[in-house]
Amino acid sequence: MSGHSTYTPKTGLTRWLDSRLPILRLAHDSFVDYPTPRNLNYFWTFGGILSLCLGVQIITGIVLAMNYTANAALAFNSVEHIMRDVNYGWLIRYAHANGASMFFIAVYVHMLRGLYYGSYKAPREVLWLLGCVIYLLMMATGFLGYVLPWGQMSFWGATVITNLFSALPLVGPSITTWLWGGFAVDNPTLNRFFSLHYLLPFVIAGVVVLHVWALHVVGQNNPTGVEPKSKADVLPFTPYATVKDGFAMSLFMIMFAVFVFYLPNSLGHADNYIPANPIVTPAHIVPEWYFLPFYAILRAVPDKLMGVLAMFGAIACFFALPWLDTSKVRSMRYRPTARLYFWLFVLSACVLGLCGARLPDDQVIPGLKTFTLIDSDPNSFVWLSRIAALYYFAYFLLITPILGLVEKTSPVPETIASPALNAKKA
Amino acid sequence: MTLKLLSKAAVLAAFAGLLSFGGAVMAATTEAEAPKTQFSFEGPFGKFDQAQLQRGYKVYREVCSACHSMSLVAFRNLGDKGGPFYDPKYPNSNDNPVVKAIAADYMVDDIDTETGDPSKRPAVTADYLVAPFKNEYAARASNGGALPPDMSVLAKARERGPDYIRAIVNGYKAAPAGLTVAPGKYYNPYFPGDMSSSWKGDPNDVPEGGVIGMPPPLRDGSVTFDDGTKSTLDQQATDVAAFLMWAAEPKLNERHQLGAAVLIYLLLLSTLLWFSYKTVWKHESH
Amino acid sequence: MSNLAVGATIDPGHASDDPSRRDFIHIAAIAAAAGGAASVAWPFIDQMNPAADTLALASVEFDLTKVMEGMQVTIKWRGKPLFIRNRSAAEIAAAQKDDNAPMKDPAKDADRVKAGKEQWLILIGTCTHLGCVPTFGGGDWGGWFCPCHGSQYDTAGRIRKGPAPLNLALPDYAFLSDTKVKIG
Structure with a gap:
């Protein structure tokens, strides 16, 4: 916290300590x-x-x-x-x-x-x-x-x-x-x-x-x-x-x-x-549950090196996020469209987690056999994880940068206190 | 307001969902699902049933222990609180006469300090249950190449361990016609495996289960229970499954009891903090 | 943000609040939290106490025929040295003669051995000063001499000189036969 401190040591000992190591001031x-x-x-x-x-x-x-x-x-x-x-x-x-x-x-x-x-x-x-x-x-x-x-x-x-x-x-x-x-x-x-x-x-x-x-x-x-x-x-x-x-x-x-x-x-x-x-x-x-979404991304890619890169890329997206987001409004409370995409992102991460816990060739809808698309049945967890992974990356790399430029936001309050006060009146 | 609540519920649901996937078993299992047994140690107030543990120990000792080691369990553990031979008169299980007598029945390896030669001595309570084979190779050699797994934590090393153990022991069936089972192997619908290569029938209807190296170990009357319980195959299977759960998780009783106390405390603390929170925030809009 | 001073505090001006009741709930919550934290400390402390397998460490049996008269055998028991000394008649006599001599930790020789088996002196071989192992036969009394800080024990293992405060400790033991002893 920059700005001035309001800490005032009250006893002799705390005054003595404050002029030598202001640790109590820091804590305060x-x-x-x-x-x-x-x-x-x-x-x-x-x-x-x-x-x-x-x-x-x-x-x-x-x-x-x-x-x-x-x-x-x-x-x-x-x-x-x-x-x-x-x-x-x-x-x-x-x-x-x-x-x-x-x-x-x-x-x-x-x-x-x-x-x-x-x-x-x-x-x-x-x-x-x-x-x-x-x-x-x-x-x-x-x-x-x-x-x-x-x-x-x-x-x-x-x-x-x-x-x-x-x-x-x-x-x-x-x-x-x-x-x-x-x-x-x-x-x-x-x-x-x-x-x-x-x-x-x-x-x-x-x-x-x-x-x-x-x-x-x-x-x-x-x-x-x-x-x-x-x-x-x-x-x-x-x-x-x-x-x-x-x-x-x-x-x-x-x-x-x-x-x-x-x-x-x-x-x-x-x-x-x-x-x-x-x-x-x-x-x-299977890895521990908290790694499952990334594990699913790894397996979604048929190439070894590309799979590893995609997995690390999925984490790297978080690092890049501050510079990917073009929105002028900070909170999604006033970004209705972004909110929708956000929940889809949460869903995609959960779906990836689900896929990570299953065998790639398992059927998503049991008993439904369709056809082979590229390397496997579209009704398989590997294809489900591909769809979810695509959305995962699209959310960071496409939706977030573009949406900020084109979306219609709802009015943002002047101050924090105003919506709270309004809510109370209403 | 409703929307806000809905979105909060969605977050919670999403995470609960994510959590449940983590613990979920992988699919593509081909074995039959083990029937659910109601064991006394299940549920938040569950406890081991001492009489059942004693029966289960007898099954282990007289049958299973011929092939399966239990190297992490010491004789003294049999007399620990919650264990099969716990006696409140002997809080230190090393003094328990039943446990001492069980230990004394076994001979364990030792070294003669005079000559340095390997020797044998009667086991004491501090010794660990004696393995039937010297090493893995000896175990495999005596069992047609299959290794009988150590039973110390077996009930935790299988999904739904106690149910699985009961189902395996109880569930041997004659191999369906069209299934080739190698000599010295046995068909068991509850044992995981993939039998499509040894199946001559409809490839879309491969029988569930697998082949196991263990011959059916128990039958009606294999052991005589000291408490007079009728010694049916199912009774033996259920009791040995409970005993193996005890061996794998001997602190279960203690864990359940302490858990109840901790939860009561946390509920009380949360209530107090809630009122404290409400008092502090009483006059602040937020 | 930087030019902001903190303003809002609890508004004291609400007459309907009973300050004592208000404080009570905070004190109760803090006390409950502190009590919980204190109870949590116990498992973390207790885990350093000896574990069940350590406590169950076997007692040892020892064949006394291995010890010649006037000699001592040292064996390991519960991680510590154990002295098993076959005392000569002269050593027993010397120990008994000093029964009433001034000592830091007075004890009769007869209380440190089993009746009828006076030649067998069985002691935990760690100096009661700071835990070193005294050497056999050293010191002015012919018992043990501790090389670390010069404590001297007599042939009954009693402290006679030096910084150690107590006699060498006696373990629990019992004779299984004339030639076999079980310690622990």
């Missing part, structure tokens, strides 16, 4: 006195929820590392040792494993909120880019962590993902050998993945600090997309946002607890309870 300006738009809805509570998720993952992770053995011969049994012998080990491990899924649920809501309300638009481009970096780091951390239990899905997930790099011309094979530290995924791979899995969350925490810093420079966006203009538009962070965030976190924890205590393996895959076996691949390889 960031989390107490920080002006937040008064019209934030519950989608804005996910930033706080995400910090909670990161904290849960780091704390449970440090504790798991105290009991885990990163060795190909011992890893699987050490996880079972945690589940069976370590005091509350089952709770900590289930919290960590399901915590990863909770983290991704929260981050997807957070990202879609940014997409819907135009939170990536000037002057928040750097804020958005830092968020994209966090998302990339989260995906890397999630993938590395999934390898550690050294079950069948761990092993084959690691094999498939590292083999993506073999698609690169010339250097591909050398890169995969380098990643593995051998000629296949094996003990050296597990050791380095464990090391990196322990490191990356702290990198994420560092980027989160930058993300919050950038946020406090430009201020929060809000559902109207109109910048606060006066005191009437804002409220102090504490108590208004703190109590709302706290309430939302508590609700989120209820969902988290239901998974940890009652559905602890529902988001995982049964095959990961079979110890890694380098000579047998499980019948169905």
Whole structure:
């Protein structure tokens, strides 16, 4: 937050500290006195929820590392040792494993909120880019962590993902050998993945600090997309946002607890309870649910290199978004046409997720056999994922740039407070 | 307002949908769906049925353990809280006389500290259940090349594990005419596999299921239950499935109980925070 | 944004609010959250305590015929050294003679062995000062001498000189026969 601070140290000790390390001033300006738009809805509570998720993952992770053995011969049994012998080990491990899924649920809501309300638009481009970096780091951390239990899905997930790099011309094979530290995924791979899995969350925490810093420079966006203009538009962070965030976190924890205590393996895959076996691949390889849309894009493309590029391109679209959007209006609340395309985008991402969990040649409508289009039946998940992937890319690369130039928007209010006040009158 | 609500509902539905895909089994399964069994440990208040675990342990010990190891389960676990031989008189399962007696029936490998030679000694409660074969090769050699999987986490390593185990053990059928089953293999409609290559009938009507290396392991009266329960094949299959679920998830009782306490706490906390939130925002339009 | 000062605060001017009731709900919510956070700490602390497999570590049985008179055998038990010493008649006599000598941690020799098996002294072999392993037969009393900080133990394992505060600890053990002992 730029601008002057309203912090006044009250005791001798805080005055002494304030002139040496103004950390209390920083905390006060960031989390107490920080002006937040008064019209934030519950989608804005996910930033706080995400910090909670990161904290849960780091704390449970440090504790798991105290009991885990990163060795190909011992890893699987050490996880079972945690589940069976370590005091509350089952709770900590289930919290960590399901915590990863909770983290991704929260981050997807957070990202879609940014997409819907135009939170990536000037002057928040750097804020958005830092968020994209966090998302990339989260995906890397999630993938590395999934390898550690050294079950069948761990092993084959690691094999498939590292083999993506073999698609690169010339250097591909050398890169995969380098990643593995051998000629296949094996003990050296597990050791380095464990090391990196322990490191990356702290990198994420560092980027989160930058993300919050950038946020406090430009201020929060809000559902109207109109910048606060006066005191009437804002409220102090504490108590208004703190109590709302706290309430939302508590609700989120209820969902988290239901998974940890009652559905602890529902988001995982049964095959990961079979110890890694380098000579047998499980019948169905599927990544964790949060990677499914990208996995579907990978498989939708019949060419290996192009598939890998499309998959990474799908993530790159998020980075480019601030410069792809030509709309002058920030929030989709006043962009009815954009809203329609946005929900179609959400639908396409969900359809891609569905396709990622199915075999490419499975029939979408069971029993309906049509004809062969290029390489397979149009009534197959591979064709469904192609259609969804086309829309996914079209949304970023065509719809978003063109729509901003041609769409008809509804009137945008002068200030944040005005629609709120109007609503009250009406 | 309605639109707003609708769009909120759509977001929630979309994410719930995305979540459910993640856990979903891949399609293209050719095996029959295992019938649903009502086990005592299901549902938020589910608990293991100790008598059933004891029966299931007897089936495992007298039949399954001839081929299947259970290397992650120690004798002491049998007397842990929630386990088949838990006795409140012995909170430390290592003191439980039933568990001690079970362990003492087995001989485990040791090293003679005097000579350095391999030796045998009676097992103690801290030892792990004794595997029937020395190693994977020995196991395969004795089972026509097939490896009987370790049973420690088997119930979690299969989708709908307990139902699947019961269905497999209970579900052997004579191979339909037109299906070639190699000698030493057995047809089972619940076992995953693709039999189109060994099927001589209508290619659009390949029988479901696969061939399994395990001969039908149980029949009526295979074991005699100590509690007088009639020892039917289905009873044995159900009990051993429950026992294997216990072996795979021994902390299930504890998890369900703690979960209830945590949820009650979170509901209370959420209620308090809701009122706190309403109080704070009382006079602010938003 | 930068020229904005924070303005809105809770409006105190609403007479219908009872301030004590209003505060109560906040205090209750904060207390509930703090209580929850404190309870969550326990599993994270308790996971560092010995796990069930560690607690179940087997007791050891030991064949006493391996120890000659006047000698000691050291075996590993629960990750620590265990001294099994076959004391000579002279060593037993020396220990009993000192039963009433001034000591930091007074104890009778008879209380440190099993009756009728006075030659067998079984001790946990870690110095009660800071956990080093004392060397056999060293020191002025012919018991043990700790190389780390010079604590000296007599032939009953009692602390006689140096910084250690207590006698060498006795494990739980029982004689299964004249030649076999079970420790733990």
